[in-house]
Amino acid sequence: MPEKPYDHTVIEEKWHQHWASGEHFRAEENAEKPKFYVLEMLPYPSGALHIGHVRNYSIGDALARYKWMRGFNVLHPMGWDAFGLPAENAAIKNQTAPGAWTQRNIEAMKKTHRRFGFSYDWDREVATCEPDYYRWNQWIFLKMYERGLAYRKKALVNWCPECATVLANEQVVDGCCWRHELTPVEQKALEQWFFKITAYADELLADIAKLEGGWPDRVLTMQRNWIGRSEGTEVDFKLEATGEPIRVFTTRVDTIYGATCVILAPEHPLVERLADEMGKSRAKAMVDARAGQDPGEITKEGFSTGAYALNPYNGERVPIWVGNFVLMTYGTGAIMAVPAHDERDFEFCKQYGIPIRPVIRPADGALPADPKEAFTEYGVVENSGEWNGLDSASARRRMTEKAEREGFGQGAVTFRIKDWGVSRQRYWGTPIPVIHCATCGVVPVPESELPVLLPLDIKITGTGRSPLADVPEFVHVACPECGGEARRETDTMDTFVDSSWYFFRYCDSKNDQLPFDPKRIAYWFPIDQYIGGVEHAILHLIYSRFFTKVLRDLGLIAIDEPVTNLFTQGMVIRNGAKMSKSKGNVVAADDVVEKHGADTARLFALFAAPPEKDVDWIDAGVEGQYRFLGRIYRFATRNAGGGLETTGEADRRILRRLHQTIGKVTDDFETRWHFNTSIAAIMEFVNDLYGAEGKLSKAAVAEILEKLALLIAPFAPYLAEELWEEQGRQGPVFKQPWPEADADLAREDEIEVPVQVNGKLRGRVTVPAGAAADAMEVAALADEKVRGFLDGKQPVKVIVVPGKLVNIVVR
RNA sequence: GGCGGAGUGAUGGAAUCGGUAGACAUAGCGGACUUAAAAUCCGCUGAGGGGUAACCCUCGUGUGGGUUCGAGUCCCACCUCCGCUACCA
Numbered sequence: 001m002p003e004k005p006y007d008h009t010v011i012e013e014k015w016h017q018h019w020a021s022g023e024h025f026r027a028e029e030n031a032e033k034p035k036f037y038v039l040e041m042l043p044y045p046s047g048a049l050h051i052g053h054v055r056n057y058s059i060g061d062a063l064a065r066y067k068w069m070r071g072f073n074v075l076h077p078m079g080w081d082a083f084g085l086p087a088e089n090a091a092i093k094n095q096t097a098p099g100a101w102t103q104r105n106i107e108a109m110k111k112t113h114r115r116f117g118f119s120y121d122w123d124r125e126v127a128t129c130e131p132d133y134y135r136w137n138q139w140i141f142l143k144m145y146e147r148g149l150a151y152r153k154k155a156l157v158n159w160c161p162e163c164a165t166v167l168a169n170e171q172v173v174d175g176c177c178w179r180h181e182l183t184p185v186e187q188k189a190l191e192q193w194f195f196k197i198t199a200y201a202d203e204l205l206a207d208i209a210k211l212e213g214g215w216p217d218r219v220l221t222m223q224r225n226w227i228g229r230s231e232g233t234e235v236d237f238k239l240e241a242t243g244e245p246i247r248v249f250t251t252r253v254d255t256i257y258g259a260t261c262v263i264l265a266p267e268h269p270l271v272e273r274l275a276d277e278m279g280k281s282r283a284k285a286m287v288d289a290r291a292g293q294d295p296g297e298i299t300k301e302g303f304s305t306g307a308y309a310l311n312p313y314n315g316e317r318v319p320i321w322v323g324n325f326v327l328m329t330y331g332t333g334a335i336m337a338v339p340a341h342d343e344r345d346f347e348f349c350k351q352y353g354i355p356i357r358p359v360i361r362p363a364d365g366a367l368p369a370d371p372k373e374a375f376t377e378y379g380v381v382e383n384s385g386e387w388n389g390l391d392s393a394s395a396r397r398r399m400t401e402k403a404e405r406e407g408f409g410q411g412a413v414t415f416r417i418k419d420w421g422v423s424r425q426r427y428w429g430t431p432i433p434v435i436h437c438a439t440c441g442v443v444p445v446p447e448s449e450l451p452v453l454l455p456l457d458i459k460i461t462g463t464g465r466s467p468l469a470d471v472p473e474f475v476h477v478a479c480p481e482c483g484g485e486a487r488r489e490t491d492t493m494d495t496f497v498d499s500s501w502y503f504f505r506y507c508d509s510k511n512d513q514l515p516f517d518p519k520r521i522a523y524w525f526p527i528d529q530y531i532g533g534v535e536h537a538i539l540h541l542i543y544s545r546f547f548t549k550v551l552r553d554l555g556l557i558a559i560d561e562p563v564t565n566l567f568t569q570g571m572v573i574r575n576g577a578k579m580s581k582s583k584g585n586v587v588a589a590d591d592v593v594e595k596h597g598a599d600t601a602r603l604f605a606l607f608a609a610p611p612e613k614d615v616d617w618i619d620a621g622v623e624g625q626y627r628f629l630g631r632i633y634r635f636a637t638r639n640a641g642g643g644l645e646t647t648g649e650a651d652r653r654i655l656r657r658l659h660q661t662i663g664k665v666t667d668d669f670e671t672r673w674h675f676n677t678s679i680a681a682i683m684e685f686v687n688d689l690y691g692a693e694g695k696l697s698k699a700a701v702a703e704i705l706e707k708l709a710l711l712i713a714p715f716a717p718y719l720a721e722e723l724w725e726e727q728g729r730q731g732p733v734f735k736q737p738w739p740e741a742d743a744d745l746a747r748e749d750e751i752e753v754p755v756q757v758n759g760k761l762r763g764r765v766t767v768p769a770g771a772a773a774d775a776m777e778v779a780a781l782a783d784e785k786v787r788g789f790l791d792g793k794q795p796v797k798v799i800v801v802p803g804k805l806v807n808i809v810v811r
Numbered sequence: 812g813g814c815g816g817a818g819u820g821a822u823g824g825a826a827u828c829g830g831u832a833g834a835c836a837u838a839g840c841g842g843a844c845u846u847a848a849a850a851u852c853c854g855c856u857g858a859g860g861g862g863u864a865a866c867c868c869u870c871g872u873g874u875g876g877g878u879u880c881g882a883g884u885c886c887c888a889c890c891u892c893c894g895c896u897a898c899c900a
Contacts, residue, residue: 005850217815218814218815218816218895221814221815222814222815222895222896225813225814225895225896226896228899230899230900232900248900249899249900250900251900252900263900298898300898323898324898325898325900326898326900327898327899327900329899330899330900331899331900335900336900337900338900342900343812343898344898344900345900347898348898414899414900415899416899534894534895535894535895537895538895538896570894571894573893607823607824607835607836608823608824608836609823609824610824613816613817613824614816614817614893614894615823616823618822618823618837620822620823620837620838621822621823621836621837621838622837623836623837624835624836624837625836627836627851628836630850630851631851634851667827668827671827672827674825674827676823676824676825676835676836677824677825677826677827677834677835679835679836680824680825680834680835680836681834681835682835683834683835683836684834684835687835690852690853752831753831754830754831755831756830756831756880756881758880758881759830759879759880759881759882760881761831764831785867796880797880798880799830799880799881801830804830804831805830805831805881807830807880807881808880809880809881
């Protein structure tokens with residue numbers, strides 16, 4: 001047959017049309033077949049897919065297609081994380097409505113998605129900004145409110161006095177507003193909504209054990225650290241003037257005789273009463289200074305309130321200070337400072353001349369007279385009255401018991417993780433479904449009135465209060481309880497709410513009675529493979545686990561954890577920097593597909609590096625993948641139906657290589673997903689194939705062409721489908737059984753074994769495959785070259801690794 | 812500061828369990844084809860040295876030590892880069 005040139009535009013356009021109906025990728029519940037739920041993190045519709053997305057989806061798609069070929073019933077959905085701040089920023093900049101802007105972006109990106117030929121079941125598509133999605137955010141919110149898992153409290157927000165608006169953390173640059181670079185951001189307390197994730201802190205921590213093996217260790221470590229459980233003691237110091245308690249949390253109550261002051265967080269309620277006017281304004285300045293600051297950069301500062309507290313263990317009188325490094329949001333917002341045994345306290349006390357008094361000595365040492373640094377390890381208690389001589393661990397235990405017995409403290413477990421603040425003073429998000437009534441207070445919107453619709457035609461100015469507060473039709477509402485005049489909540493939800501349960505919705509995306517039918521979840525869940533960027537290792541993946549547990553406790557699902565296996569791909573960087581619009585180094589997926597075609601782009605995304613590694617995207621190199629596809633296509637077309645009538649040695653050799661290649665690619669899929677080496681193996685095979693061209697039998701050519709199409713199907717689906725069709729076979733290729741490597745055909749007859757003398761490579765001998773150790777030794781010792789290096793000496797020892805190598809040791 | 816990852820040719824990377832370092836690809840060089848170029852096909856390509864040649868020798872995986880018959884791979888110390896996290900008492 002005559003060779004045809006590889007024209008990706010023709011091939012890809014053809015199959016693109018063919019797949020447009022979407023029927024090939026539709027997933028349906030089928031109890032007969034094993035299911036496989038493969039999911040890639042849903043993108044924010046920023047306007048265009050970039051090459052980082054392409055990498056993510058190429059990994060997921062290769063796996064989805066492989067699993068199809070392995071006979072699984074595959075669920076492979078896609079959607080849009082469509083709420084969020086960029087839409088509002090674009091609205092301000094371009095005078096467009098956020099909804100319309102988002103919709104346009106989704107359409108553009110979906111088009112790109114389809115050009116790449118990713119195997120999604122688009123019937124299940126979800127866009128989180130659609131009322132039929134976010135109504136279930138509201139529904140879940142109300143269920144959580146009923147159970148006390150959603151509650152209100154005052155919390156600090158970043159506030160720009162110039163815009164008179166709340167800023168997101170990423171809008172704070174060097175402590176100043178991003179739009180007013182000289183205006184320092186202030187901290188302002190607002191009533192806000194919180195999800196009580198701390199109620200699940202213990203379970204979230206304990207269940208990490210269930211994820212081991214399926215999730216990367218570093219993600220689990222990050223989550224453990226983020227939850228940050230620590231056991232300690234809460235102790236009440238007494239305010240000298242009034243006798244009222246000041247509660248502190250410490251993990252080292254054994255050091256309490258070394259406490260030389262009590263330090264309050266600047267927001268601590270007592271500061272209001274203890275500090276003078278000057279102190280109060282200093283405290284306020286400390287709080288504001290924290291906005292957007294790199295915490296490591298903040299230098300410790302503080303001031304004395306002039307008040308004193310009494311140590312409950314020894315009655316000692318210690319001064320009360322305010323310190324900027326004490327956090328109101330952790331523990332009790334107040335600490336006892338033990339400079340001799342805590343680095344931070346040491347630094348602070350040294351700076352202000354507060355005494356440093358050691359009370360713990362190393363088990364094998366003495367108390368230092370004038371410590372140069374804090375001794376933070378466990379040791380033996382000294383200078384501590386009745387407790388002297390105890391080791392730290394038992395002192396902790398017994399001193400805590402005393403506090404409990406005498407009522408001035410107790411054992412306590414503190415978590416680093418805080419309740420999840422979900423209120424956003426923003427427009428483009430899910431309206432929080434509550435109503436504020438002057439008589440009835442906070443009233444949830446009745447379930448029957450959901451969804452609370454987000455009004456679409458509004459002006460976003462970027463200044464003032466929550467944008468929704470300026471929409472009278474939205475705000476004014478009758479109270480569902482008393483019928484009186486009331487106003488709607490004008491804050492919207494954090495977009496992490498949207499992405500915390502979307503993977504359930506995919507299973508039943510059109511349900512208008514419930515967020516999803518529990519039966520369908522039972523079939524598809526848990527997610528067998530979740531794939532996404534490691535940047536979501538903490539927030540998204542903890543919130544998703546939290547929601548799963550909440551939905552379980554609501555009786556909607558029966559599982560504890562949503563994701564069995566997590567794969568975190570590396571980032572695609574560009575010129576050593578993370579791709580971002582502001583840096584102007586974004587590689588658009590559209591450009592790549594335009595120039596080289598979808599198969600080439602996908603192949604290159606997988607070939608550039610193993611998927612878990614970061615990769616610096618350089619255009620050079622894409623060419624090679626295009627050439628590779630062309631080599632396959634040209635070989636296939638010019639050899640179609642061709643070949644010798646008789647079979648010979650060339651057949652045997654190339655079929656051996658074919659089956660070795662199948663084995664290699666299969667192994668990569670089953671164990672480590674290093675598709676760069678899978679593709680390299682197929683390239684090597686094709687190179688060998690070129691060498692054997694013209695020497696192969698008809699039967700061998702046919703088998704090779706068939707298997708080759710199957711082998712590349714997960715990586716280059718367009719070309720695979722085209723080859724499959726040209727061979728006159730019934731498609732689609734990605735629903736065919738994955739080829740099996742035939743171990744007998746793959747086996748080598750002879751192997752070349754390196755021979756070392758004293759560990760240095762000195763020669764090679766050829767032996768039959770499977771040769772016994774002594775046969776290998778004989779062959780090695782008989783080799784002329786090797787003998788030259790033996791210098792006539794007798795081997796002291798010969799190490800033989802069957803099938804691998806021989807090492808002869810001489811002295 | 813804490814936790815994690817990585818350092819291999821000009822470049823991306825390979826070497827999966829301690830066993831031939833540099834597969835595969837890019838870039839470069841040379842050849843074939845062509846009036847010419849592109850495309851394609853073939854060959855060479857870690858450094859240094861030797862040989863007419865097939866080939867051979869020495870060195871070589873961030874640095875310095877160690878374990879081992881044998882180390883890119885394991886252990887110790889250090890250097891550099893990257894990511895995450897960060898006064899969490």
